[in-house]
Amino acid sequence: MLRKRLAVLLAGVVAVAAPVFSAAAVVAPAASTARATAADSPAATIDALDAALLKAMQGGSRIGYSGRYRIVAPVVQRVFDYSRIASLTLGSYWGKLSPGQQKEFVGVLADYTAATYAARFDSDSGARFAIVSTQTLHPGTEGVFSTFTERNGKVHRFVYLLQKQDGRWGIVNVVADGVSDLSLKRAEYTETMKNKGFSALVAHLRKQIAGYAKGAH
Secondary structure (H helix, E strand, O other), X not given: OHHHHHHHHHHHHHHOOXXXXXXXXXXXXXXXXXXXXXXXXXXXXXXXXXXXXXXXXXXXXXXXXXXXXXXXXXXXXXXXXXXHHHHHHHHHHHHHXXXXXXXXXXXXXXXXXXXXXXXXXXXXXXXXXXXEEEEEEEOOEEEEEEEEEOOOOOEXXXXXXXXXXXXXXXXXXXXXXXXXXXXXXXXXXXXXXXXXXXXXXHHHHHHHHHHHHHHOO
């Protein structure tokens, strides 16, 4: 059953289908592999993201939204594969964009991710991250299973899907508590492209980024 779920997860990267997990499957996958120790490994990539988020949370309101953004922005730029994410979220529309539009969209996605993290991870409340295990889902594709535990003991479960490109591991999807971020983005972005076009999509994302900056502390 677990291998079947992992196969669905891998298909979610390729076909952007929403994967489904039970809590037990995410926390303790069978046939999990030992955490890699190399500087550039899937686990090290997630460790770098978690460390940046913790640093931002510790800064909290003292450094404000802009300070937290400056902490997380360069890290998310490095650990996510935005070109791959952009092509997957836009599907057939991606190939219809000019090189300039593709570059613009990749940049907006990176800004949007950093803004989201800076706004949501805004205080140090004793929360902690932990990598549970990693697993090879396909040659060149790894799954990193992790948890985020709030101070009150509530546990959120994450599965990060990473693929290797030019010798580096990059995140291409995040499944949070069973919800695929890639699938949500694809549904929203392709609908906007279909009905309103590229400029409207970029304007929408920039508006959300501005909203995070205005509403955060």
